[in-house]
Amino acid sequence: MITESLQLLYTRDLNKLKQEIESYQSENSIWKTDKNISNSAGNLCLHLVGNLNHxxxxxxxxxxxxxxxxxxxxxxxxxxxxxxEKVEETLTVVISTLDKLSAEDMEKEYPLGYKMTTEHFLIHLFGHLSYHLGQINYHRRLLDVE
Structure with missing residues (x-):
């Protein structure tokens, strides 16, 4: 079932998010912005946590x-x-929620107001996670300098 695949992917990328935040040499750099970089890695991390928890x-x-x-x-x-800690808690919430979803739940319309299944929206959310994870990686490599 797709649920197991989604659990593996969310686990992989939320652990990668944690690793990216841990990899900053300077904790201050997590919050840096620059000319064309308007969101810090810290704010993107908070955004991903908020998005998935919601x-x-x-x-x-x-x-x-x-x-x-x-x-x-x-x-x-x-x-x-x-x-x-917030990333770890989010991973627990995502995995435990996915554990509770049946195949029928995955085919139901997601309660967003758009016509899409829950399965489709969970794939969309994974893409959103991956997109911002890439931004955080690039942010770290560009701005983690003192």
Whole structure:
């Protein structure tokens, strides 16, 4: 079933997100922006955590998570250890939510207002994760210098 594949992919990339944040030589660099780089790696990390906790945890898993999207981009200088903890918690939420979804649940319309199945939207969310993960990797290689 696709659920197992999604679990493997989300696990791989959320662990890679954690690894990217851990790989910054300077914790301050996580929050840097530059001329054409308007989002720091820290804010992108918070955005991914918020996005997955909202769309997977709250919407599909009834986790009770309340998203504040504006804070995902306005908070600064969250300690690296806290970012990593948030990523680990998000991975737990995503995997446990996917564990509870049946094949029938995956074929239901996702409660977003657009015509797409839950399966389709989970694939879309994985693409979103991968896109921002690539941005974080590039951000680290460009701006992690003192």
């Amino acid at each position: 769309f997977v945890g709250a919407q599909l898993g009834n986790s009770g998570y309340i998203r504040n999207r504006d804070l995902e981009f306005s908070l600064k200088d969250v300690p690296r250890a806290e970012l990593i």
